[in-house]
Amino acid sequence: MEKFTTLTGIAAPLMLENVDTDVITPMELMVTYGFGRHVGRIAFAPLRYIKTEHDGPDFILHQPTENPEFVLNQEPFRQARILLAGTNFGCGSSREMAVWAIARMGYRCLIAPSFGQIFFNNCFKNGVLPIVLPRPVVEDFAELARSGGVEAQFTVDLNAGEIVSPAGEKIAFAVEPTRREALLEGLDEIGLTLQRESEIADFQQRDRQERPWVYAVARE
Amino acid sequence: MPSGQTLFDKIWNRHLVANLGPGVDLLHVDRHLIHEGGGPAFRSLAKKGYTVRNPELTFATADHAVSTVPGRMDDTTERSLQWVPALRAGCAQAGIRFFDLNDAEQGIVHVIGPELGLTLPGLLLVCGDSHTCTHGALGALAWGIGSSELEHVLATQTIIQHRPKTMRITCDGALGRGVQPKDLILSIISTIGAAAGSGYAVEFAGAAIRALSMEGRMTLCNMAIELGAKFGQVAPDDTTLEYVAGRPFAPHGEVWDAAVVDWKMLASDAQATFDAEIPIDASLIAPQISWGTSPEHTVSIDGLVPDPAQAATDEARKSMQAALQYVDLQPGTRLEGLRIDRVFIGSCTNSRISDLRAAAGIVKGQRVAAHVTAWVVPGSQAVKRQAEAEGLDQVFRQAGVAWREPGCSLCVAWNGESVAPGERCVSTSNRNFVGRQGPQSRTHLASPAMAAAAAITGQITDARKL
Ligand code: SF4
Numbered sequence: 001m002e003k004f005t006t007l008t009g010i011a012a013p014l015m016l017e018n019v020d021t022d023v024i025t026p027m028e029l030m031v032t033y034g035f036g037r038h039v040g041r042i043a044f045a046p047l048r049y050i051k052t053e054h055d056g057p058d059f060i061l062h063q064p065t066e067n068p069e070f071v072l073n074q075e076p077f078r079q080a081r082i083l084l085a086g087t088n089f090g091c092g093s094s095r096e097m098a099v100w101a102i103a104r105m106g107y108r109c110l111i112a113p114s115f116g117q118i119f120f121n122n123c124f125k126n127g128v129l130p131i132v133l134p135r136p137v138v139e140d141f142a143e144l145a146r147s148g149g150v151e152a153q154f155t156v157d158l159n160a161g162e163i164v165s166p167a168g169e170k171i172a173f174a175v176e177p178t179r180r181e182a183l184l185e186g187l188d189e190i191g192l193t194l195q196r197e198s199e200i201a202d203f204q205q206r207d208r209q210e211r212p213w214v215y216a217v218a219r220e
Numbered sequence: 221m222p223s224g225q226t227l228f229d230k231i232w233n234r235h236l237v238a239n240l241g242p243g244v245d246l247l248h249v250d251r252h253l254i255h256e257g258g259g260p261a262f263r264s265l266a267k268k269g270y271t272v273r274n275p276e277l278t279f280a281t282a283d284h285a286v287s288t289v290p291g292r293m294d295d296t297t298e299r300s301l302q303w304v305p306a307l308r309a310g311c312a313q314a315g316i317r318f319f320d321l322n323d324a325e326q327g328i329v330h331v332i333g334p335e336l337g338l339t340l341p342g343l344l345l346v347c348g349d350s351h352t353c354t355h356g357a358l359g360a361l362a363w364g365i366g367s368s369e370l371e372h373v374l375a376t377q378t379i380i381q382h383r384p385k386t387m388r389i390t391c392d393g394a395l396g397r398g399v400q401p402k403d404l405i406l407s408i409i410s411t412i413g414a415a416a417g418s419g420y421a422v423e424f425a426g427a428a429i430r431a432l433s434m435e436g437r438m439t440l441c442n443m444a445i446e447l448g449a450k451f452g453q454v455a456p457d458d459t460t461l462e463y464v465a466g467r468p469f470a471p472h473g474e475v476w477d478a479a480v481v482d483w484k485m486l487a488s489d490a491q492a493t494f495d496a497e498i499p500i501d502a503s504l505i506a507p508q509i510s511w512g513t514s515p516e517h518t519v520s521i522d523g524l525v526p527d528p529a530q531a532a533t534d535e536a537r538k539s540m541q542a543a544l545q546y547v548d549l550q551p552g553t554r555l556e557g558l559r560i561d562r563v564f565i566g567s568c569t570n571s572r573i574s575d576l577r578a579a580a581g582i583v584k585g586q587r588v589a590a591h592v593t594a595w596v597v598p599g600s601q602a603v604k605r606q607a608e609a610e611g612l613d614q615v616f617r618q619a620g621v622a623w624r625e626p627g628c629s630l631c632v633a634w635n636g637e638s639v640a641p642g643e644r645c646v647s648t649s650n651r652n653f654v655g656r657q658g659p660q661s662r663t664h665l666a667s668p669a670m671a672a673a674a675a676i677t678g679q680i681t682d683a684r685k686l
Binding site for chain 2: 015017018026027028031046051086091092093099114115116117118121122125176177178179188189190193194196199203204207211213214215216
């Protein structure tokens with residue numbers, strides 16, 4: 001997994017509530033294009049593109065018409081690597097592709113008042129840092145991003161647990177320590193857990209005695 | 221023994237393999253369920269050099285990508301062909317039991333888990349699907365995971381989790397005549413909001429919950445995720461035990477007796493405290509219908525499309541405006557009487573036998589409106605067999621409702637089945653998101669009775685009036 005330490009850049013303000021994973025990665029498009037190379041192009045498709053009458057089902061592969069009203073299509077936000085989002089961002093399904101798509105678009109850090117919980121978890125598994133901050137703070141950031149253009153540089157420092165806003169203000173954020181460490185080090189969680197194999201084996205051995213019904217499932 | 225523990229805490233603590241840091245634990249996974257979306261995990265694991273640790277604790281089925289057309293096979297659709305054989309092969313290689321396309325046990329993963337007795341009270345169960353919270357209805361600790369976590373579970377039979385806060389939603393009073401469990405959960409979501417449960421594990425309690433059947437509880441817990449909560453639970457009671465007893469994979473004999481003793485201790489202690497408490501008066505709830513693109517965009521059947529100008533925040537106003545544009549509705553419109561094109565009765569929310577009975581009760585002896593296409597997609601082969609034994613399939617067919625094979629179907633535009641652009645669909649599924657039922661589809665979430673009523677009249681209708 002790619003490490004995350006610090007990131008400096010402009011931030012794109014996508015301040016809508018309840019942006020769900022079906023908007024971030026529409027199932028229909030995902031299964032058409034696969035989850036690999038094109039997943040970044042799929043991201044936010046219903047908001048990002050205008051489908052014209054001439055477009056076939058694979059229109060996304062052929063320079064689709066962009067919706068100029070959509071903030072992520074506008075300059076300077078096309079260059080942003082930080083995304084400012086509304087309440088409950090990434091709610092909905094467990095599809096990890098939603099994170100892959102956002103990462104492929106270039107975003108490594110997401111800041112919102114709250115996140116869909118499975119999406120939030122999935123971010124950490126993919127080197128993307130989701131930060132929860134109070135709504136007024138995120139709204140302030142959005143205002144700074146809109147008015148400041150390319151000048152509005154934010155710095156996110158995971159080590160220090162701090163964001164420096166374009167106004168020079170320092171805002172602390174909390175990331176649960178194990179997740180923070182995993183991101184800073186780019187750790188392989190499966191490998192780490194397997195180092196605890198004896199603990200897992202002990203648990204199962206004890207548990208088989210206490211709860212035999214958990215393990216007696218081999219009905220043919 | 222520490223007193224004052226919640227149902228959630230008791231099950232969590234029971235599964236602790238190791239503490240990894242403040243609030244973060246490595247937990248044992250008792251049951252792991254997978255569907256087509258899990259197929260790619262096998263290759264990914266192999267590439268990293270890992271193997272499946274406990275294949276006997278994972279069970280798989282095909283639901284998301286399958287066609288539901290009668291007589292369907294792997295190659296009925298390209299979509300199905302792309303996904304089903306890959307999952308079958310992965311399972312065969314790993315030694316995982318796979319309930320194949322037309323096997324007697326096949327069905328939507330959240331329908332067959334409880335139905336087969338794979339889901340039991342007190343178990344820790346995960347699945348790469350957000351509606352895994354459904355299984356909490358039996359008093360299991362169950363939640364949806366992402367694909368990285370899925371690989372972790374396959375390789376280690378454990379999962380790393382951050383302990384959430386706890387919330388109890390206490391529903392007192394009795395549901396009124398013609399008001400279904402779906403109405404209860406939709407009403408809760410619209411009242412407290414789609415993000416209200418974010419960061420919480422929810423326990424549903426109170427007289428109205430105790431009075432629900434297991435299937436009703438599953439409908440309720442299924443939509444905990446639409447409250448933002450990964451977990452939704454109901455404490456096991458006699459209704460639960462009656463439901464589980466005799467299921468194919470459930471314990472029997474002495475093991476059953478021991479299990480029952482264990483399960484009876486799971487309920488939250490009287491002194492247990494929750495981080496949040498929400499009271500709901502179930503007797504005030506009317507049949508519900510959603511109008512927008514979030515399950516919180518829901519009103520009672522006599523309600524009007526709300527005005528974004530009244531929204532509490534700027535953010536909410538913008539979201540409401542976008543939703544209204546998408547669904548092509550004006551503020552102040554009455555929902556009752558709105559013309560519809562499609563009806564979908566199915567999904568892991570409402571495709572069980574009691575749901576089909578409720579829908580059949582409405583359509584019996586009637587005809588589907590001429591301009592409406594209506595489908596019933598039973599949640600599993602077992603539900604389908606039971607419905608056919610009761611003659612429900614005939615009731616639907618005679619009314620002009622299509623009777624299909626088990627799968628996710630129109631709940632998700634993954635399987636080649638979709639609602640056409642611009643069409644308005646009354647659906648018993650759980651998400652009315654933009655594009656969920658197909659690009660530009662418009663979804664109105666409702667109970668099976670309400671969906672059946674809409675099929676007959678061709679418009680959004682108060683099922684109590686039929
Ligand atoms: S029926 Fe719908 S919500 Fe349920 S598992 Fe299938 S796709 Fe997911």
